[in-house]
Amino acid sequence: MDKLIFLDIDGVISTEKSRYALDKDACDLLGKIIDATDAKIVVSSSWRRNTVEDTKEELTTVRDFVPFPFPYADRIIGVTIRAYAYVMQGIHLAIPRGVEIKQWIDTHIHSDNGKNWNEKVVGVDFDYVILDDDSDMLLEQAEHFVKTDTRLGLTEDDAERAIKILNQ
Template identity: 45%
Template sequence: MSKIIFLDFDGVITTLKSNWAIDDKKVELVKEICDITGAKIVISSSWRRYTLEATIEAITKQETVRGHKAFPYPDLIIDITSRMYGFKYGNKEKHYGVCRGVEIDRWLWEHQDVTNYVILDDDSDMLLSQKKHFIKTHALRGISKRDVKRAINILTKT
């Protein structure tokens, strides 16, 4: 039924060259994937807030953090992954961050209608079962045209 892009920001659509602000050229590459495959975006980035509405508001306001341009396609964003934490048994005061792959896996479990997905991220904290869906972008240069071709191939495989 649906195709999803799990989108990280830093190292994908924000780069060293853009001074870690949203780079319009990189966003256009993500939009190209959406246009060709019909995929929608789920934000898995640390830029996400605790709700979809708060996240969209934060990334589309012109005067957001670091003075970046607004994310131009909020209509392509359908959700965010949950921020998840683990607790050590017997010590609820201490919590541990859960790897992004687990957050993505949980989102997919909650959305059984997803037929295919791709993960665009510069970090490798994914699950082994996600390997064929994962595209590791260059941390300093962000998403490339080659990454776009790979994403389209992943999302159009039946």
């Protein structure tokens, strides 16, 4: 069974404590989740780039906000679309991140690119967890969502909950 982590970075593994650079303790907790579940990562953060390769480069090139290479770059298999907003005549309509995640699941989870999706079953064919400090997920994603504290990032309790979701 496929196991996926939809990973936001700011407020999850980049924290106030680390001055919004990658936080080693939070990254270690992400590693705990990966070790316990063998999950792959889909980056749903504003840190994502247009391609997986560009995103890996963004996360592994050491600079101020990346004080060490992201240790799980080899686990990144995807990035969600950027459906930020629709602006027309001065009206801003936000697109929830949950929609970006649903689009990725619907078109990438299986090699058939979403064909026969009605035959795919969460918990049978795949499981996923969303790690994010924002709440703009879809109702159908509620049982897969671990909301982190923006200031603290990923905590031990969050990691345990994510492991439980992925290994149910």
